[in-house]
Amino acid sequence: MDGQTIVAPVVISPRPAPQHIARPAPVVGPPLGMLAELTHRCPLQCGYCSNPINLLKANREVDTAGWLSILEQAADLGILQIHLSGGEPTLRSDLEQFVALLARKGVYTNLITAGTVLTRDRLFALRDMGLDHLQLSIQSVRADLSDKIGNIKGGLAKKLALAGWVKESGLPLTLNAPVHRHNIMDTGAVIDLALELGADRVEIANVQYYGWAAVNKAALMPEWAQVLEQKAVVEEARERLKGILNIDFVTPDYYAKYPKPCMGGWATDVLNVTPEGKVLPCHAAESLTGINFENATQTPLADIWYKSESFNRYRGYDWMTDLCNSCDRVDNCFGGCRCQAMALTGAAENADPACIKSPHHHLMAEITGGYAGEQAPPFVYRRITAQN
Numbered sequence: 387m388d389g390q391t392i393v394a395p396v397v398i399s400p401r402p403a404p405q406h407i408a409r410p411a412p413v414v415g416p417p418l419g420m421l422a423e424l425t426h427r428c429p430l431q432c433g434y435c436s437n438p439i440n441l442l443k444a445n446r447e448v449d450t451a452g453w454l455s456i457l458e459q460a461a462d463l464g465i466l467q468i469h470l471s472g473g474e475p476t477l478r479s480d481l482e483q484f485v486a487l488l489a490r491k492g493v494y495t496n497l498i499t500a501g502t503v504l505t506r507d508r509l510f511a512l513r514d515m516g517l518d519h520l521q522l523s524i525q526s527v528r529a530d531l532s533d534k535i536g537n538i539k540g541g542l543a544k545k546l547a548l549a550g551w552v553k554e555s556g557l558p559l560t561l562n563a564p565v566h567r568h569n570i571m572d573t574g575a576v577i578d579l580a581l582e583l584g585a586d587r588v589e590i591a592n593v594q595y596y597g598w599a600a601v602n603k604a605a606l607m608p609e610w611a612q613v614l615e616q617k618a619v620v621e622e623a624r625e626r627l628k629g630i631l632n633i634d635f636v637t638p639d640y641y642a643k644y645p646k647p648c649m650g651g652w653a654t655d656v657l658n659v660t661p662e663g664k665v666l667p668c669h670a671a672e673s674l675t676g677i678n679f680e681n682a683t684q685t686p687l688a689d690i691w692y693k694s695e696s697f698n699r700y701r702g703y704d705w706m707t708d709l710c711n712s713c714d715r716v717d718n719c720f721g722g723c724r725c726q727a728m729a730l731t732g733a734a735e736n737a738d739p740a741c742i743k744s745p746h747h748h749l750m751a752e753i754t755g756g757y758a759g760e761q762a763p764p765f766v767y768r769r770i771t772a773q774n
């Protein structure tokens with residue numbers, strides 16, 4: 387040797403593959419909340435509607451006695467809060483019976499409405515029967531854009547009138563604003579409107595791409611610069627309006643680093659009942675193939691919640707890939723959204739591709755990148771209305 391120091395070659399070992407961690411089985415308690423989709427009929431035809439594309443016609447909806455039984459079972463199961471939703475739930479002439487039953491059973495009721503058909507008299511009657519809260523959706527703060535998004539004439543004026551009656555009635559009011567590339571620039575104006583109307587809460591709800599929203603993804607997907615601007619507007623308003631207005635906001639999945647804890651984890655806290663009585667762990671779960679979701683008109687709700695194969699399939703950790711099972715964030719996000727994992731990766735067991743650790747994460751960037759700078763195509767409006 388000629389005096390040189392011999393340096394051992396550096397071996398860069400590949401990152402160790404994640405190991406499956408044995409974890410205890412989940413302890414299943416009663417659900418806390420339920421979304422009762424009373425109907426899929428609606429006077430509006432929003433292009434971002436998350437209702438399924440094969441919308442249910444009125445003649446297949448659960449009848450009055452059927453819904454009364456489901457709601458009573460829900461109360462007996464220990465559910466604390468029921469969101470009466472749709473479609474447009476006020477198209478059901480039996481809504482009063484549902485509110486009265488739930489009030490008797492001590493369940494908190496929230497009516498989720500687009501606000502174009504509910505009259506002042508009916509609102510006050512619902513309040514007197516025990517309705518606890520009303521959530522009003524708005525398509526835009528601008529009348530012409532509101533009409534275009536919902537494919538309806540004069541929608542905004544009716545919504546503003548309803549908001550005034552809600553305040554007059556003494557009911558708490560939440561304003562829900564589904565946001566996409568056509569209205570994202572008005573996020574600050576939505577917050578101002580919520581203040582002006584005396585709302586207690588405003589939800590800046592970035593559109594989720596299920597149902598009709600998936601059909602209209604190219605028309606709806608915002609650009610990255612718009613999302614950054616929106617985030618700054620919301621952060622400033624949250625600081626300024628602390629203690630005055632609650633602002634709910636989550637960065638849209640397509641631009642986030644990690645997925646949201648979809649529904650707080652599959653079948654953990656909430657359930658969803660469709661207009662025909664199918665019971666789902668989330669409103670989009672019917673997009674998953676190979677799962678048989680049971681019907682509350684045929685199987686007791688408690689059996690579906692505690693014992694059904696569909697509700698137990700993605701509870702706990704055993705179903706996860708090792709990537710999620712061994713991840714230190716698993717109890718924050720529970721692997722994200724099963725529907726998004728299936729839609730983009732072909733397997734519901736995979737990590738939600740919204741996660742930067744997912745080997746499929748590039749699919750999210752490809753989708754958003756594909757729309758940047760493009761002229762948005764026209765909406766494909768949902769085809770079910772108030773009549774059918």
Ligand code: SF4
Nearest residue numbers: 428430432435473500
């Ligand atoms: S069409 Fe619009 S208002 Fe009607 S249920 Fe769908 S999103 Fe809601």
Ligand code: SF4
Nearest residue numbers: 710713716719721741
């Ligand atoms: S790897 Fe899985 S558990 Fe971890 S953050 Fe990503 S999606 Fe969530």
